[in-house]
Amino acid sequence: MGATGANRGQPAIMDAKTRWGRFRRSEAASGLLLISPTALYALLMLAVPLAAILLYSVLTDGYLTVEWTPTLANYAEAWGDPLYRQVMLRSLFVSATVTLVTVLLAYPVAYYVSFHVSPSRKSLWLFLITIPFWTSYLIRVFLWKVILGFNGVVNSSLMTLGIIDEPLTFILYNVNAVVITLAHAYAPFAILPIFVALEKIDRSLLEASQDLGESRLLTFWRVTLPLSMPGVVAAVLIVFIPTIGDYVTPQLVGGPEGRMISNAIQLQYLRLDNYPLGSALAVSAMAIVTAVSLVFLFLNRRFLRVRQQ
Template identity: 70%
Template sequence: MLISPTAVYVLLLLAAPLAAVLTFSFWTQDFLTIDRTLTLNNYREAFTDPIYRTLMVRSLIISGVVTVVTVVLAFPLAYFVSFYVDPSRKALWIFLITIPFWTSYLLRVFLWKVILGFNGVLNSGLLSLGLIDEPITFLLYNANAVVITAAHAFAPFTILPIYVALEKIDRSLLEASRDLGESRMRTFFRVTLPLAMPGVIAATLIVFIPIIGDYVTPRLVGGPNGLMIANMIQTQFLKLNNAPMGATLAVLAMCAVTAISLIFVFFNRKYLR
């Protein structure tokens, strides 16, 4: 009786849409007419068409790079706030970290477009300093721009869970490690990092899972070489009137993300043992 309202809510808002997408993936569509005959043609096309394979592989690579870059850059900041900032000032630091949430995600993407553009802030600054002779062209409208923009946008999502995990570490364990003759570096890798892994795992999944479904950033700053599978899903649904193929690509993307996430969690559990 207590959980039934929540269960119904979850079924209606999560399970039902996923079931609808899965069902659509086995249908076909001719402009506005949907043929509800069950078929695997969409999946065959998705696996055989090189465009879909390229976009899927590129999406996984970009998502992985963004995740690694974001976590690697976020960990030192979270470590600094947790271990070196005075407890009375930690709330201020967390407040500053969350400032990017105050602005629209779309606005932040546009700002990076201005910064990385051919005549943008970065190129103009480097030209004025005499560090380059002509504007750098590889900063915008490619996978590099997607990685830079997405890493900035998801930085707070990685800093906060890592910070929480570091705050839960019993400082006496670190003191015991030092008393037993371990150096600071070995203490970090043998005590601090393993105890902080739940936060690292949470940050990794928080970034990796939504990045592969992001279509705004690749569309605005990615260019032809930075488009991802989500852009093709949007095109199939909204421009090509082929909802079954869009649903098929969405199902395959979800399966790929789920498999990679489960593998990562499995190896992390073995590491923690």
């Protein structure tokens, strides 16, 4: 850089100027400048609030006010109280079950669309799969209540057909109902990443495997499944993380024994006005989600490395 100015016998100040000009036109500067509005927004509306609840979670609750006395009492209550511990464990259990059910049910759908649908019709199928997802979530959840309820669609049809005499009660206001409803709500989230991963698989790899003597089933087991694992991992995370924080479904169809962590958080914030305890619960929930996700990613690191090649 220095040679330019020196060769033309110009003062050093010109050199500094062009250097600044170069930085201004440089990729790094343009990129940072361009991303700054969005990044600033995320900083103000996400980073600061997250830091705030982290702070609140170690403050003392003083009935409608918050006292600036640092304490770990909120965490002690969130982790020590059997009620909260039960809610937390139930949330984990429900999310894990929903994730398992959703991903297992979704895989064959993604497989069918990727491998058995002609390329020109793939987007139509994906479109059909995504449509229900874009319709009102509240109303969808409520309709499951209608389907599963005491006088609901399932019970009245089964009774009309004479299969049962009494309405089934184990399908509403408990964990089962929460799992069914959430599995329905998060279906496209599971299908799309698996579909994308399956689409990326070079079809000649499958032919090569069969050419090398593997049966179709073993080809799936030894080639297709491992190569689609990045999609499965993404599907698991994208279902698991939001479901653990779902509020509407447990509230509407869960009944008292189906309450999850969000309902507890909401109760602390909007009903009891205990922000510190609510924050401690929220931070704990995030910590659990993050920990489980990281462990899951670690266990699947073998499959994820393939993607980077």
